[in-house]
Amino acid sequence: MNDISNELQMPIDELETAEAWMKAGREVAVATVVETWGSAPRPVGSHLVIDSEANFEGSVSGGCVEGAVIAEAMDVLASGESKMLEFGVADETAWRVGLSCGGRIRVYVERIG
């Protein structure tokens, strides 16, 4: 019982992952859902963390736009410039990457350090 409840109370924490990666000397970018409209799959505040080899943990959608966010994160890691991304059905690119659930999300991508 104890073991089970401890597991349930300690899901993978993306920001802990980010810190661990950073301490291991990896370059890390953090993507955060800052706004949502309509039926967005992940709530505001959700994180996806990405390193320079495109390893990632967490999510900003139900898997629809992660690929695109990871690609953008590579740029952010290289340049150090933060980016605001917007995905939704109204956006041709976003539709192509697949946020087909009808929602719209704004994702902020930044480098740690």
Next chain:
Amino acid sequence: MDPHNLKKLNEEKRNRRAAVLLTELSNGRDRLVREGDAVSGELGMALEKAFRSGKSGVATIGDAEYFLNVHVPPPRIVAIGAVHISQALAPMARIAGYEIVIVDPRTAFATPERFPGVEVLAEWPETALAPRPLDRYTALAALTHDPKIDDWPLAEALRAGCFYVGALGSRKTHAKRVERLGAAGLAMSEVERINAPIGLDIAAASPAEIAVAVLAQIVSAFRKRGIVAQNAAEEERILDA
């Protein structure tokens, strides 16, 4: 994101303390704000609202756009007493989104059979709570009627600043309890924080109805908690002194 702020934020989360990572979206600058930190003006109000609701979001203040990412520990209930009321309280609490732990040193009461799927600790509160100390996001409900079991966790809950402290017992029983806690060195202003008789006054009669009254009182205390205002007042006192 400032690596230093990331480390500080993770440390706050590990210690079950609330914090907001505040990011100015135009330039990416961030800072960590702890619950109770004094921030003035509109931004301070937005922060206070974020702490209260636990909801992250964007706030536009003047020309600047800020993102407030709120990290609030999940609220938790520690019920002292594996009694009939606790048997009803445990499933209700979980439905309402509160983690619950039942503590009772009486092994006849604290059995997994009586509390299927609930964390039950057949230990004295002193022992049971040592690895999981009470904090401001914990509600403590003392339900045994037995001073030997209830008094210590009640005093500890007041010291730890639990957002809710309640104790079962009549007004007469409570008057004696107040005397004992006072004699143990607790200030009366602190002891007055104990909700007794426990629960909202809904004329609850059965154990399950009392559990409803207790849970409703806990929810009310959590949603109306004045941690922010309290800390700001404390800080002012310190600055004035």
